[in-house]
Amino acid sequence: MKTCKHEGCNWPVWGHGFCKFHQRDREDFKAPTIKPRKTTGELDVFKEIWAERPHRSEISGRALDKYEGTEFFPNIFLHILDKKNWPKYRLNKDNIMLGTPWEHMLVDQGTRDQRRKYELEIEGSFQLFYVKRERLKEEYGNEK
Numbered sequence: 790m791k792t793c794k795h796e797g798c799n800w801p802v803w804g805h806g807f808c809k810f811h812q813r814d815r816e817d818f819k820a821p822t823i824k825p826r827k828t829t830g831e832l833d834v835f836k837e838i839w840a841e842r843p844h845r846s847e848i849s850g851r852a853l854d855k856y857e858g859t860e861f862f863p864n865i866f867l868h869i870l871d872k873k874n875w876p877k878y879r880l881n882k883d884n885i886m887l888g889t890p891w892e893h894m895l896v897d898q899g900t901r902d903q904r905r906k907y908e909l910e911i912e913g914s915f916q917l918f919y920v921k922r923e924r925l926k927e928e929y930g931n932e933k
Contacts, residue, residue: 834880835866838887846888849913853887864890869922871897875929884925886918 793800793808800808805815812818844853846865853865867886870878878884888896895904896918904915 830880831866832863834882834885835863838866838882838885842887844887846892846913847886847917848888848892848915849911851889851911853889856890861890864893867893867896867918869918870925870929878925878929883921886921 791802793811794806795811795814803809856862856865867888869884872879908914
């Protein structure tokens with residue numbers, strides 16, 4: 790069995806005389822290019838909403854200040870009409886509510902039963918979310 794050409798390496802050859810860990814030593818090696826991520830503009834909209842609205846969940850009334858400046862900050866902004874099916878309204882402030890990261894998860898991935906259970910625990914309501922969603926769907930019609 791052939792071993793890697795890299796000095797001191799005894800791993801088996803993977804391609805062009807080098808093991809899989811030393812492929813970068815090849816003369817014909819091209820480093821993969823990393824494309825910069827496109828900015829969506831969401832963070833700017835989130836900051837505007839944060840400056841304009843009270844820092845409380847619109848579902849439970851819980852304070853949201855503890856999330857500012859953390860990795861969870863974007864998670865307190867709930868899209869009423871989801872971004873996948875309604876991409877035109879991704880940056881529409883009317884389409885965004887404030888809520889805790891847990892409430893965001895319940896809106897995106899939870900069932901109605903899970904939301905009802907949460908409502909009983911917190912003495913809050915997702916009703917405003919449901920009402921806004923129906924109003925926005927009516928307002929935007931089938932414009933996706």
